[in-house]
Amino acid sequence: xxxxxxxxxxxxxLLAQRLERFRALDPAFCSITYGAGGSTREKTxxxxxxxxxxxxxxxxxxxxxxxxxxxxxxxxxxxxxxxAIENIIALRxxxxxxxxxxxxxxxxxxxxxxxxxxxxxxAPFGIAVAGFPEGHPESPTEQEDLRYLKEKVDxxxxxxxxxxxxxxxxxxxxxxxxxxxxxxxxxxxxxxxxRTGAQLEKFTTVYARTRNGPARIPEKLRKRLQGIxxxxxxxxxxxxxxxxxxxxxxxxxVPGIHFYCLNESDAVDAILQSLRSSHRLA
Ligand code: FAD
Numbered sequence: 487x488x489x490x491x492x493x494x495x496x497x498x499x500l501l502a503q504r505l506e507r508f509r510a511l512d513p514a515f516c517s518i519t520y521g522a523g524g525s526t527r528e529k530t531x532x533x534x535x536x537x538x539x540x541x542x543x544x545x546x547x548x549x550x551x552x553x554x555x556x557x558x559x560x561x562x563x564x565x566x567x568x569x570a571i572e573n574i575i576a577l578r579x580x581x582x583x584x585x586x587x588x589x590x591x592x593x594x595x596x597x598x599x600x601x602x603x604x605x606x607x608x609a610p611f612g613i614a615v616a617g618f619p620e621g622h623p624e625s626p627t628e629q630e631d632l633r634y635l636k637e638k639v640d641x642x643x644x645x646x647x648x649x650x651x652x653x654x655x656x657x658x659x660x661x662x663x664x665x666x667x668x669x670x671x672x673x674x675x676x677x678x679x680x681r682t683g684a685q686l687e688k689f690t691t692v693y694a695r696t697r698n699g700p701a702r703i704p705e706k707l708r709k710r711l712q713g714i715x716x717x718x719x720x721x722x723x724x725x726x727x728x729x730x731x732x733x734x735x736x737x738x739x740v741p742g743i744h745f746y747c748l749n750e751s752d753a754v755d756a757i758l759q760s761l762r763s764s765h766r767l768a
Contacts, residue, residue: 613644633667639670
């Protein structure tokens with residue numbers, strides 16, 4: 487279950503309330519994202535500690551190379567380990583808003599693989615890295631994407647968590663291609679139950695862009711969206727569609743599912759209830 491650090495006291499109170507509900511869903515782990523601009527970073531660390539200490543979740547902290555020197559990252563990693571946060575997802579991060587191309591900090595790290603190596607040198611973290619079933623927007627070819635994925639795994643990543651996608655075919659293709667280049671660690675699919683058509687468009691065009699432009703919304707989903715008149719119906723479709731995706735993924739043996747929860751508990755609650763009632767999840 488992935489959350490982001492809320493920006494307002496009201497958002498914080500709401501997340502705290504929802505985490506009680508998430509606890510009942512018994513997730514294998516919870517993760518908290520790391521903001522691009524710097525403003526939410528202290529909050530990320532604070533929420534990572536809360537997830538671990540207040541709620542008792544196995545916690546994974548997102549960490550990016552953006553705006554940090556190597557020594558700052560080392561000290562962040564040491565702090566996490568001292569706070570018993572034993573899992574990280576090691577990311578490069580996107581350029582901060584207003585900056586078009588990725589530029590590392592002058593004394594920083596250029597690629598996620600370097601953060602994996604740094605983390606490995608600090609403590610025996612559980613380390614996840616990002617994978618992109620439809621291709622990272624800056625990677626000109628699939629082979630290049632996979633080469634660097636393999637490099638991250640060879641550097642010590644234990645698991646790959648994927649960008650969100652809406653066509654399972656893209657995920658299955660990616661896993662096969664990754665296996666073919668020798669990536670043997672678990673690859674966990676990232677699933678986002680959308681709430682509105684506008685939100686789906688925003689995520690596919692802004693946060694989950696691919697080598698070929700926006701993340702793909704398959705024709706079958708587009709058709710179903712066309713018949714939708716209200717936000718309530720869109721949210722229901724988001725849940726139903728995510729259930730269908732998860733059913734197929736679980737039937738084909740994925741090692742788990744990473745939910746982009748967006749700090750909402752209702753959708754994931756409904757999805758898990760359905761997966762548990764069809765005995766796809768214990
Ligand atoms: P990298 O692995 O460094 O790859 C970036 C690009 O460089 C790719 O095109 C890759 O092919 C290329 N590349 C990699 N290594 C090399 C190399 N050695 N030489 C040349 N080229 C190379 N962003 C946030 O800001 N905060 C978050 O909390 C966050 N959480 C995320 C969680 C998940 C599960 C995912 C999938 C993404 C997340 N992101 C987050 C987004 C992520 O930071 C961006 O997608 C970023 O553009 C790529 O990060 P990366 O770790 O894959 O980078």
